[in-house]
Amino acid sequence: MSTDRKERILLAALELFAMEGYHATPTSKIAKQAEVSEGLIFRHYQNKEGLLQAILQAAERNFQQHLSPILEESNPQKTLRFYISFPFEVPEEEVNFWRLQFKLKWEVNYPKNQKLTPFLDKITWAFRELGYDNPELEAELLFLTIEGVSTAILRDGMERMESTKKFLLKKYGV
Amino acid sequence: MSTDRKERILLAALELFAMEGYHATPTSKIAKQAEVSEGLIFRHYQNKEGLLQAILQAAERNFQQHLSPILEESNPQKTLRFYISFPFEVPEEEVNFWRLQFKLKWEVNYPKNQKLTPFLDKITWAFRELGYDNPELEAELLFLTIEGVSTAILRDGMERMESTKKFLLKKYGV
DNA sequence: GTCTATACGATGATAGAC
DNA sequence: GTCTATCATCGTATAGAC
Numbered sequence: 001m002s003t004d005r006k007e008r009i010l011l012a013a014l015e016l017f018a019m020e021g022y023h024a025t026p027t028s029k030i031a032k033q034a035e036v037s038e039g040l041i042f043r044h045y046q047n048k049e050g051l052l053q054a055i056l057q058a059a060e061r062n063f064q065q066h067l068s069p070i071l072e073e074s075n076p077q078k079t080l081r082f083y084i085s086f087p088f089e090v091p092e093e094e095v096n097f098w099r100l101q102f103k104l105k106w107e108v109n110y111p112k113n114q115k116l117t118p119f120l121d122k123i124t125w126a127f128r129e130l131g132y133d134n135p136e137l138e139a140e141l142l143f144l145t146i147e148g149v150s151t152a153i154l155r156d157g158m159e160r161m162e163s164t165k166k167f168l169l170k171k172y173g174v
Numbered sequence: 175m176s177t178d179r180k181e182r183i184l185l186a187a188l189e190l191f192a193m194e195g196y197h198a199t200p201t202s203k204i205a206k207q208a209e210v211s212e213g214l215i216f217r218h219y220q221n222k223e224g225l226l227q228a229i230l231q232a233a234e235r236n237f238q239q240h241l242s243p244i245l246e247e248s249n250p251q252k253t254l255r256f257y258i259s260f261p262f263e264v265p266e267e268e269v270n271f272w273r274l275q276f277k278l279k280w281e282v283n284y285p286k287n288q289k290l291t292p293f294l295d296k297i298t299w300a301f302r303e304l305g306y307d308n309p310e311l312e313a314e315l316l317f318l319t320i321e322g323v324s325t326a327i328l329r330d331g332m333e334r335m336e337s338t339k340k341f342l343l344k345k346y347g348v
Numbered sequence: 349g350t351c352t353a354t355a356c357g358a359t360g361a362t363a364g365a366c
Numbered sequence: 367g368t369c370t371a372t373c374a375t376c377g378t379a380t381a382g383a384c
Contacts, residue, residue, distance in 0.1 A: 039380080213361085217368080
């Protein structure tokens with residue numbers, strides 16, 4: 001129950017943008033949910049787009065914080081295990097960051113996320129270390145599979161997907 | 175260059191909803207692109223939501239027409255091959271039907287597509303025929319992978335994904 | 349920092365003529 | 367069937383007081 005109104009606005013907008021969408025969410029609704037006046041949103045974030053950008057920066061920090069350890073991992077098995085497990089272990093309070101990322105991919109003209117390249121390279125490295133025939137394509141395919149898995153998790157919840165996680169880990173022997 | 179204005183409206187709206195999104199597309203823009211008066215949209219489709227529903231029904235027919243042959247296939251290898259190849263072979267003119275489906279999954283409160291169950295069952299059957307250990311999970315995983323692949327195709331185009339297609343077909347030995 | 353009041357263009361939708 | 371004109375409301379944003 002924070003009383004920092006600027007942050008309350010950000011959290012309310014994150015929730016609404018993630019659940020209903022950016023274009024579908026009027027600033028009046030954000031103000032209502034955050035229990036602040038509508039004008040305050042524009043004082044703090046200039047305009048609606050500025051509010052979105054602030055949320056995206058917070059999401060980016062969150063993202064880096066959780067995924068960057070994978071880049072330090074020196075054991076290829078552990079690297080794959082970490083990567084595959086990742087979408088199943090996003091904390092409940094942070095799911096909306098992820099939901100928003102996936103939503104925006106379709107909603108606004110979202111710049112193709114180039115920040116993922118280091119992770120793709122790391123997975124490629126892991127497959128190469130493990131002696132796979134075509135590490136580049138293995139990595140790309142796993143990447144796309146995890147994208148599909150994440151979509152399903154965001155839609156149906158993690159519980160139902162437990163067996164899929166186990167199955168994937170077994171399939172890659174990690 | 176059809177002159178059927180009702181259909182011109184539908185095609186313009188399909189294009190715009192698929193590319194920019196439902197909420198981001200004003201009816202004025204649809205009218206402009208279809209080269210009709212804005213009022214005509216409401217004569218033919220009652221309201222914006224009705225227009226969307228009409229498009230969705232057309233998309234559904236398109237979808238059934240292309241995918242239903244898979245349900246008749248009696249050869250399990252061919253079944254998998256058909257299913258894996260499918261997203262790579264959507265005709266250029268029909269890509270927007272697919273883009274819209276994927277976009278709406280995130281944009282509006284879209285009913286979880288139960289119509290896919292027969293196809294999932296068919297894939298499960300194919301894996302069982304081929305002697306896979308866990309046909310249910312194999313089918314679910316392939317389904318999610320194809321979802322990720324489709325997303326990538328809609329984002330980057332099919333050309334760049336040719337190698338991924340070959341790789342997938344080889345991986346499943348079909 | 350925060351609120352209330354308000355401006356104002358955009359948007360979905362209707363009415364009425366042809 | 368189609369267009370033009372028009373309306374009511376919504377949505378973003380600003381102004382000014384406290």
